[in-house]
Amino acid sequence: MVLEDSEYDSVFEAEVTEDNVETPFGTVHCSMTGISKENRPVILTFHDIGLNHKTCFDGFFSHEDMQEITRHFVVCHVNAPGQQECASTLPTGYTYPSMDQLSESLPIVLKHFNIKSVIGLAIGAGAYILARFALNHPDLVEGLVLINVNAQAEGWMDWAAHKFSGWAHAVPDMVISHLFGKEEIHNNHDLIATFRHHITTSINQTNLQQFVKSYNSRRHLDIERPSAGGTVNVKTLKCPALLVVGDSSPAVDAVVDCNSKMNPTKTTFLKMADCGGLPQVDQPAKLAEAFKYFIQGLGYMSSAGMTRLSRSRTASGNSVSSLDASRLRTRNRTHTGEGQRGRSHTDVSMESASNSSVEPALPATTHSTEVSC
Helix, strand or coil: CCEEEHHHHCCCCCEEEEEEEECCCEEEEEEEEEECCCCCEEEEEECCCEEEEEEEEHHHHHHHCHHHHHHHHHEEEECCCCCCCCCCCCCCCCCCHHHHHHHHHHHHHHHHHCCCEEEEEEECCHHHHHHHHHCCCCHHHHEEECCCCCCCCCCHHHHHHHHHHHHHHHHHHHHHHCCHHHHHHHCCHHHHHHHHHHHHHHCCCHHHHHHHHHHHHCCCCCCCCCCCCCCCCCCCCCCCCEEECCCCCCCHHHHHHHHHCCCCCEEEEEEEEECCCCHHHCCHHHHHHHHHHHHHCCCCCEEEEEEEEHHCCCCCCCEEECCCCCEEEEECCCCCCCCCCCECCEEEEECCCCCEEEECCCCHHHHCEEEEC
């Protein structure tokens, strides 16, 4: 029997399972939260450099606005090798996996936990890893929420600066400048001090150096935006994607560039106002609301309440848009067969600052919807 959303509420009990999964590229520490639900994907998370699943996502998933989601979905948090709390130093001679190899560890994780498909939520390095995973295993990914994703390889100047600045001293500062914008670093001393403490005390520093080097050695994702009437077999994500970045994040340019390469019919770009480098920390309520809409667009949680974002509509310099329920229309394609659910794409209507409608004759620029909130 397939339970409806309201029935899940009455039987929900949180369960947390910690496990180490052996892969050809090293041991991956995972944390599973919730009770498996038939015919539903699992939410799969992956953290950024300098963080682990706890310092990156614990506060967000504990937020009151995320409880409606966690009642209905199992969450699988994945830690890169040696990045979990209290991790021992990786063995001498161990070759840290590349970003590509880390993405190839994920099918092994899914098989270990008997996970059939996932909705990905990741940030920074983790967003790159999940994007690569979705490119190589599209049948396992139903949707991706990618925060601060950078589809480009590291630039030569960045590589040279990291190469010659002295690893032991530079890594915490490098990670801080990767996670936070200059405005946050200069003005939000408490936040920076908190995360500097996390970086230097919660993460094994030798292991962290290896993860940072792996991320800085990443290659281009080489994704390409399909064009109308153009090449059909271009390399692009097959699943719906939500790209998220804070308006004062150091990753803004990288995310804008990535958005320009995405499939415009399946991508939404969310630029969050008054938000720094970690939206799940700065604006957890808004991110949770956007995540709910995204999940609804995939055909799940049809009865979820959507109120907070529609009350906090914010104008941006280029456009005025909120994820308003009256503007979000999901088109469910009903499947036959017991236990199967309708799927949909999220169609977010847009309006410009003058409230004029978006011209429908420009699919390459309008379908890849930009939302400011």
